[in-house]
Amino acid sequence: MPKWGPSGGRERNAIRLHALRKSLGDLEGVPGIELGIGHGEFFSMRGPSGSGRTAVLRLVAGFETATSGTASGSRI
Incomplete structure (x- = not known):
């Protein structure tokens, strides 16, 4: 699952x-x-086709676990 920033603060990036x-x-x-x-x-x-678009969306949504790196941002 992506790790989201504090809900009270406004981050520079939404994602x-x-x-x-x-x-x-x-x-x-x-x-x-x-x-x-x-x-x-x-x-x-x-x-x-096959370039990884759906894989990126699944990683951001938390349906898949990344091999490395992070997805973070505000709750939307």
Whole structure:
């Protein structure tokens, strides 16, 4: 599950991914993502089939556990 910041304080980013990686054996599905999405910002991901878009969303939502790195931010 992602670790969210204190609900009382307003963080710089609504969502922050730091060196977020997901590997399955020798296959690296998510290769160390760095990303910050600010409060009120819109964000989209694009890429070819199999590029890891769904894996990133599952990591952010807490449905999957990252191999390394962190997902943090405000509760939304």
